[in-house]
Amino acid sequence: MLLERAGEPEPSDADWLQAWPAWRSSCAALTTGQRPQRLLWEPVCAAAARLRADTGAQVRAFFAAQFDEYRVLALEAGGTSRDTGLFTAYYEPSLRASRTRHGDFTVPVYRAPGVVPLAPRAELMAQGSLQGNELVWLQDPLDAFFLEVQGSGRVQLDDGSQIRLAYAASNGQAYRSIGRWLIEQEQLPADQVTMQAIRGWAQTHPQRVRELLDQNPRVIFFREQALGDARAGPIGTQGQPLTAGVSVAVDPRYLPLGAPLVLCAEASAHTPARVRLAVAQDTGGAIRGPLRIDWFLGSGSAAGQSAGLLHTTGSVRLFVPRGVAPQALL
Secondary structure, three states: OEEEEOOOOOOOHHHHHHHHHHHHHHHHHHOOOOOOOHHHHHHHHHHHHHOOOOOHHHHHHHHHHHEEEEEEEEEOHHHOEEOOEEEEEEEEOEEEEEOOOEOOEOEEEEEOOOOOOOOOHHHHHHHOOOOOOEEEEEOOHHHHHHHHHHOEEEEEEOOOOEEEEEEEEEOOOOOOOHHHHHHHOOOOOHHHOOHHHHHHHHHHOHHHHHHHHOOOOOOEEEEEEEOOOOOOOOEOOOOOEOOOOOEEEOOOOOOOOOOEEEEEEOOOOOOOOEEEEEEEEEOOOOOOOOOOEEEEEEEOHHHHHHHHHOEEEEEEEEEEEOOOOHHHHO
């Protein structure tokens, strides 16, 4: 990754103000513990604590005074570089489930076994290796699969109670996109692969759903959490609740967790162009590289519809505390 000083389009005042609480929550994580980077974040976080930000203009002025801004570049083979990468989105599904298998509740979501198996999904399912580790039962295998892709979910149990399912572990296999497999099999055109299109294909080919899901060897195991504040998002890797439209998952080898970012997403067939202030608060198994961004869009079906359509390219600008070398934050 290379970084160079940037002069680029700016988010709106409303976007600056919307991102302020998420940045303040990141400060709580950045300035605790014994990591050496804590000392680099403490001055700007202390300044943020002193500011009562009532307008987007105040937030924009704060960042201009406290941070240097860099455009993120990805190095290519041969010494060339590029300034755009893949942007996708994720959400927190809201699902119905049961603690016992009955009726339509026949699709298991698994807790992590005592010894986590490292075999691919197809082998684990064929051998029944995960039996006895069922956490809850869902009604649709695509719901269970996309729950794994999203990494967390809200669940309303059939006894009327609500819980959250949070990431616990994986089987150590690399993620492979089932959408890419459908393209390779000439089942869907490359420019039409969305979550909605994958669900449509599965409904048309129910006898091939197991084959489809087995193309991704990675299995995610979950743990149960209390729902807590129903207005708050799930807890991200940074340990803070995710904020819809603001929190993003990044590759922490290249972008520091907790850092503010400006994302310039290009228009696609399904989504308009957007320029937003974001905060790096999460990670993901498929999020690899300095320009790979996964945008958290909220909870529930409407957020899922939006997340399923966002698949575009964009550029990333990184805010770094003034006078600090970007690499020192990694």
